[in-house]
Amino acid sequence: MARIRLSRLPGDRVLVSDDDEAREIALGDLPPLVRERETSSPRWVWDDTARWYPSLLAAGVRVERCHDLRLCRRLLARAPAVDPGLLGGEETRLWDALRPVVASEPVLFGAGDAADHLRADVEDARQLAAVAASPEAARLRLLLAAESAGALAAAEMTHAGVPWSVDVHEALLVDQLGPRPPRGAPPRLLAACADDVRRLLGAPGLNPDSRPDLLAALRRAGLEATDTRASTLRRLDHPAVEPLLRYKKLAHLFHTNGWAWIDEWVRDGRFRPSYQPAGSITGRWSSNGGGALSFPAQVRPAAVADDGWVLVVADVAQLEPRVLAGMSGDRELARAARGADLYQGMVDAGAVASRQHAKLGLLGAMYGATSGESGRMVADLTRRYPQAFGLVEAAARAGERGQAVRTLLGRGCPPLGTAWDESPDAPPADLADRDRRRRAHGRFTRNFVVQGTGAEWALCWIADLRNRLWRLAGDGPLEARPHLVFFLHDEVVVHAPARVADAVTEAVTAAAASAGRLLFRELAIDFPLDVAVVRSYADAGKAGT
């Protein structure tokens, strides 16, 4: 498959190099070039998808596949199976220093410093050589392709946006908070709530947003509170507690998803959060604008499909336990995973007394619980599922010893002591302190292998899904066809014409099965989905497992 490398040159010029030749074109000639070359399905190679792709999408051009050099370089640099020496050379310090372009603040290209004009062809050759020399080349190739496809999907989702009804959202705000207040003032119902709190606590001047003030007022009212968390407050018996909890809820709605949020993030009936692929260390995406990671239930009613369209909402039931079964090759757990409810499958196999116990045990194993009921369940289930539980246990031990761990496809974790937990000028750690850190790192590596492989499954899922959606009936630009509008860890939302809803449901399901086969091969792991075809995101009932 042809690789076409795009490098920025000074003065709005682009160096286009494929295997045969290199030539220069004007930046404005890029969309027609891509449109023309897409018929032969090349892989476009560029420094950062978020830098190149939005303007192509704006010009109505969809890219089928790419290689994101920044994302892939970082992956390879941290992959235990890659020789770091092969990643060195010309301009590599600049490549290592590249920061992601933020999709919500489209800076097309910078003011012409060196990092804006890195040679994609040179870096691409380095990365290809590093992969080819790795004993795990096949898995790494899949990982790099999935990571890059994810970057395309992210840009496309930001481009399309989640269909958003400002009317519904504002009605919801007015209902709960009262009419929109003038700038700087609290809405009426929030203020009334604060008044209730002040009156019932006998604290006329109290600012309920100030934790010290609030804590002092609670103390004066004779309550023994050490913090102001909702869970702590709920345990207190006092008439002020109810309005206080209500105040916190309303204040959160007002501040994080109120009118200001609409003004900033919703335009032309679309909410366009900005995704950052591989933004977290495990390979999960993060977000740097709009709050895509916390799409609060409170405002989901405002996500409403266009007329004649629907939202197809799909999420995987118990993704990470299934991934654990697959990566550990634990056939017993894989058997329990057959069917819609893995935890129930464990009960039916006689491994555990109840669903709740099964869940506690598995989550405890993946998070490193050592005590309480969860800790006991981990011990019990380890006997029943030695391979699955042994895998996370081994990852924890390796982390504690300072050894590297990796995901199924080869993403590496940062070594002990280079990250958050050991700043150079910290006071010398005593023995107990270092021991605590080692155990904390062990819990991190324990979770890393599962969360990271789960993220890889999800990448394969959306990569396959975006291709299937593109092949479905439809023509014209991306947003006139069924398309992804939202992705979060184990959940997708597709915006689609109502008449293709069934086909989309089928595509989402088939993509999940395909991702499972891609990662776990002959060990057939089921990835059953909860799929809902709805008008509004809020109507998609969560199974809540």
Add this chain to the structure above:
DNA sequence: AAATCAAGCGCC
């Protein structure tokens, strides 16, 4: 005054 930290909440 600006930058950074921490608490608390939201999501998976």
Add this chain to the structure above:
DNA sequence: AGGGCGCTTGATTT
């Protein structure tokens, strides 16, 4: 004495 994130405010530091 359970992992990963982002966002907002008030408090603290520079």
